[in-house]
Amino acid sequence: MDQAPDAHDVPLQNLHVGVTAAMVMRLAGEEAAHTDAGRTFVAKLDTGSGREMADHVAQQWPHARMHFVLRKWQLWTWMNAIAVNTPAVGRQVVVLGAGWSAMGIDWAHHCAEARIWEVDLHHQADKETLVQRLFPVVATRMRMIEADLSNLGMLLMGLRANGWRADRPTLWVAEGLAYYLAPDHFAALLRAALTFHPSNRAVIEFGLAHHLMRDDVRARTAAYHGYLASHIGLPGLQSFDPSEFCLRSGAIPLSWADPSSMELARNGRTLMFRSPEDSGMRMAVLGPA
Numbered sequence: 001m002d003q004a005p006d007a008h009d010v011p012l013q014n015l016h017v018g019v020t021a022a023m024v025m026r027l028a029g030e031e032a033a034h035t036d037a038g039r040t041f042v043a044k045l046d047t048g049s050g051r052e053m054a055d056h057v058a059q060q061w062p063h064a065r066m067h068f069v070l071r072k073w074q075l076w077t078w079m080n081a082i083a084v085n086t087p088a089v090g091r092q093v094v095v096l097g098a099g100w101s102a103m104g105i106d107w108a109h110h111c112a113e114a115r116i117w118e119v120d121l122h123h124q125a126d127k128e129t130l131v132q133r134l135f136p137v138v139a140t141r142m143r144m145i146e147a148d149l150s151n152l153g154m155l156l157m158g159l160r161a162n163g164w165r166a167d168r169p170t171l172w173v174a175e176g177l178a179y180y181l182a183p184d185h186f187a188a189l190l191r192a193a194l195t196f197h198p199s200n201r202a203v204i205e206f207g208l209a210h211h212l213m214r215d216d217v218r219a220r221t222a223a224y225h226g227y228l229a230s231h232i233g234l235p236g237l238q239s240f241d242p243s244e245f246c247l248r249s250g251a252i253p254l255s256w257a258d259p260s261s262m263e264l265a266r267n268g269r270t271l272m273f274r275s276p277e278d279s280g281m282r283m284a285v286l287g288p289a
């Protein structure tokens, strides 16, 4: 962390976070961030709007809470492994659908040479202001961009205008985003992202297509998504058939993970997810074909 938050004359106001983001942060708790800086950032957010939903989800769908914890852990683990193998990739990171996630802030603090671009439809101006106030030095290596990721041309224009270099390796991160983009748009986004440089990598998290889920997991997922839809008006969340997705995006999967493999790697044993079929959540590291 480059600066004590209290050093400013004007006190920082806590920013109010939307219901779903607040719910995820409350459920992930300490695991919502990976560094002290990330935790400082999260502590500055007002997650009160997600209290009721977090309590309900924790009780009804403990799997959902575990998904949040595991996906953040797996993302961080893979990002580190990729950056160790090919350091240049870890120095240009684009966080797609970043929302209020602390991932970019964590990475900027963890990797002193990294430049980070965060992209989302909303809230990026507020997020940038908060990051500049909390971490003025690190903030010079971060850019927050408001753009619609289903418009590839606008995304690339925004990135280039903010100093992103297509001719340098880039790590693209998409956590919790695939549910919101039409599969065609997500595939086109990943195809473009991976094409610019042979060392480019993408780390993604997504939900399996319903026909690929076991009946009880499909029912549990549908009930959870139905609850989100009725409480916050979310439209149907998107899901994926990975082989179809790889065909459409041209991406090659270099690693796969499901919650049971993540639990095993993280905790040395499986607790909630005994086999891949026990969850519809999947993650992958993708490279260019």
Ligand SMILES: C[S@@+](CC[C@H](N)C(=O)[O-])C[C@H]1O[C@@H](n2cnc3c(N)ncnc32)[C@H](O)[C@@H]1O
Pocket (backbone or CB within 6 Å): 020, 024, 096, 097, 098, 099, 100, 101, 119, 120, 121, 122, 147, 148, 149, 150, 174, 175, 176, 177, 180, 181
């Ligand atoms: C479930 S949140 C995940 C946020 C963050 N990655 C995390 O894991 O905490 C999904 C994010 O995707 C963003 N999003 C959805 N559709 C988008 C689009 N078409 N363009 C840009 N961002 C989008 C939403 O605004 C939201 O912040």
